[in-house]
Amino acid sequence: MSVNRKKTSLSGRLLLSVLLLTATASAAFQAPAASAAQITSRSLTLQAGAIDGGSKPSGVVNHRFNFTVPTTSSVGSIQFLYCTTASGGTCVKPTGLTTTSATLGSESGAVGFTINNTTDGAPYLTRTAASITGATALTYQLATVTNPSAANTSFFVRISTFASANTTGTAIDTGTVTASTANAIILTGTMPESLIFCTGATIATAAGIPDCSTATSGAIGFNQLFSPTDTATATSQMAASTNATNGYNITVSGPTLTSGSNTIPAMAATTTGARGTGQFGMNLRANTVATSTPIVGTNLSAVSNGTDLRGQPTADYNIIDSFKFVSGNSVANSAFNTPGPTNSQIYTASYIVNVSGSQTAGTYTSTLTYICTATF
């Protein structure tokens, strides 16, 4: 009876031992991430590489990981496992993704790591294990990673921290981030050879820029009846811009003021107005009371600067209170400093008429044609 009780006791203890061993072994061999805590505030930002945009398919770019580890523990390695799925067992590396040239571009929060990029798609950072305090925000940039080749496709990176320096053993904390490649948007537009030129009685500006759509009619009357004792005046405007390498040239063409067979003599040379003398002339300047009251004309606007504003009257039409009119003459060009392209500027052409006492009565008209020629 006593022997039997001893046998029973021995069997019981053996059974208990086996159960305990089984339980211990089970705990030791369970899945690596079974007890891992979730990494929080985690993200993967695709950043531009030396040439390629961050989300470019197959682009050689930088991957910046931001995350917070919840557990205070000694960390010797951090693995970044690139997969086509977030979780669910076997990791399939995204097609085209390459990490074997990856470098550690930056690190913050927990530092002192170097990168091991031996296994494509599974780079890890390694160091002599050191403690990371829980809730510490960490940032690591893996540089020169080649993105997956599929466009507009998500891929996943499973992040795990380990106590070991080589990602062996059970993960301490884990978390998955995702990012997506995207079609590069390639915008293309053409700037053609351009000349914007307009004339009219007036041309207004829109937001400071001459606006040819505001040009008014070219039918212009002089400010007063012609008189041997006073100078009649009128103005017109024109705006010009071009991207022609050699700039533009503006000519004026047309007859002098005519009424039937009667004319007012054109001013063949640049001279000042003289009342009582038959004169029809023009210039592109802001004149003074020496010419007329009220004064007539405005200087070129905006003022040329020799870079993107190059307009100027030609020499014969560029003297205050001096006028000329020769059909076919060049009156302006974009050669301030040197011929070249220019943004839009407004010229004001001032016209004067003086007549002799015998000037035949009548209505005098001249139709002037301004021609702007751009040379590319």
Added chain:
Amino acid sequence: MKTHHHSFTLKASIFTLVAVLLLQIIPYNAASAAQITSRSLTLQAGAIDGGSKPSGVVNHRFNFTVAGGSVGSIKFQYCTTAAPVSGGVTCNLPAGLSTSAATLGLETGATGFSSINTATNGTVIISRVAAAAVAGGALSYRLDNVTNPSATNKEFFVRISTHTSLNATDTTPIDSGTVTASTATQIILNGTMPESLVFCTGATVGLTGGVPDCATATSGLIGFNQLFSPTDTATATSQMAASTNAGAGYVITVNGPTLTSGSNTIAPIGSTSPGVRGVSQFGLNLKANTTATSTIAIGSEVATVSNGTNYRGQPTTAYATVDNFKFLSGEGVADSGFGGLGGSDSQIFTVSYIVNVPGSQPAGTYTSTLTYICTPTF
């Protein structure tokens, strides 16, 4: 001796035959009770458990129609069989079934059953001062907090009987009938929603079934609608779709140079402002613009419209003003922060680009390769 034995056997056989016939003609206890019709037992979910869950604490709803009579009580007797079994056992309680905590959750048709007797597990009697039940009246009673039988995928029976007495002690009930129901294995479906980001860009992104479909995204090669001109605004659009389940939502940035042709560039709009013709400008926004910007209005609002719950996409402030544009590489142009940063279903953003040039803008083909990056934070 042999003849005597033969006679005894014959008598016994006749007796047995008569007894069997009598049992067929005179049903147990319901000899004169009418059959309850249109009867059913519906297992209904309790506070936590599904209605047919084995051992679930659930509600049992009885619907039936009675022939009439003065009804003072109704008995619900739970059994493993529909009718009494042989050997003198009239009703075996289904294992695990418990009616001890049952309450009367609902009564219709004949009401006023203010008392419920659950003293005997498996038998519930509701009672009232006897009153006439309308013949052909449809009655409905729900017993709450009944614990289902524990066996899975196993039917059980409830014998319903109406009585004149208040405690269902009448030998002969007024009406009676049996209903049955079955426990069932719970179907436990498991699935995992992983961290998710669906993002795409292209000239256009189409819809499938009303939902943005990145598979329909077209090439990102986009030309402006017209040649650049100092007197008019050239425009172009691209689209992108984004969704994520990230708790902190997503942010989309635009990255790249301004429009460039060799060494010539078109100036990016450094701060949000309207387009001005005749001025060097390259900018974008994510709004439906008007003819104040271009002859043909361009752009669209984010679609579907955000609601702060499952749609949260929005342009960032700098890119969210109609007819105002900006371009700054690296800047966030959209996020899922409408009503607070969070996850969002897929929406389509339309990006509108404008180009204005001064008269001196050198001729050439201008290109910009823009990279949109969507970053979710989980």
